[in-house]
Amino acid sequence: MIVTRFAPSPTGYLHLGHAYAAFVAAELGERFLLRIEDIDPARARPEFEAAILEDLRWLGLAFEEPVLRQSERLAAYREALGRLEARGLLYPCFCTRKEIAEEAARAGEAPHGPDGPLYPGTCRALGVDERARRIAAGESYALRLDAAKAAALAGAMTFEERGERIIVDPLLFGDVVLARKGLAAAYHLAVVIDDAFQGVTLVTRGEDLFPATHVQRLLQTLLGLPAPAYFHHPLVLDETGKKFSKRDQAPTLRALRAAGVSPAEVRRKAYEAAASTISRR
Secondary structure (H helix, E strand, O other), X not given: OOEEEEOOOOOOOOEHHHHHHHHHHHHHXXXXXXXXXXXXXXXXXXXXXXHHHHHHHHOOOOOOOOOEEHHHOHXXXXXXXXXXXXXXXXXXXXXXXXHHHHHHHHHOOOOEEOOEEOOOOOOOOOXXXXXXXXXXXXXXXXXXXXXXXXXXXXXXXXXXXXXXXXXXXXXXXXXXXXXXXXXXXXXXXXXHHHHHHHOOOEEEEEHHHOOHHHHHHHHHHHHOOOOOEEEXXXXXXXXXXXXXXXXXXXOEHHHHHHOOOOHHXXXXXXXXXXXXXXXXX
């Protein structure tokens, strides 16, 4: 049985891009699940979660209940971090974003990943005593994955994308952050744990997240989790060719509904926009 999920963050109202992602997941799954990714308490708001449920039901999408919320899964994330730490795969990083950017600038031709310059590993070489002293002193830190050590343990890996086997590059994101102060687990860790917990067999999401699959397959291997298949669909773009986003205040489904647009019209608009994205290539 194919199990898919739609996993929005309740940090704003859903827009046309979200509608397309939800339609794709619902169509490809024999079981369609909803997960609310509310792990960031500083940004998640209950009114946005309520609006997500309302919008999906208005679109005619039937998801299984109860709905999974990441805020209820913190113990599972801590357990996974503990397992990685016990294998010597995590280290505390005390660098600020500014310090990392400055170090990358000084390095000149620093290695780059999908999100920009890779972390230079400044804190990787800190001794046990130095780490303990700085933590005891109350310094803020993030927990990073030692990617080279993790890759050596994991060995060769692949993932399935629309029937094709893709070779994993475990170093693509470098020493990625898996947790930080105020955030029990970063996206990459939380998503693989929750997909396994929910029994997701096919992950559908925007093609902008295709690179993330490499680090997520690494984490699945390290934690002994099953590997789902993947389907990265085209993004829904606006008239200027820019991705719809909450940050840019893209037209919301609520606004479209208030303007008299029907669910069928939303579906048509979403699929037409995705087809336009493909035709521009």
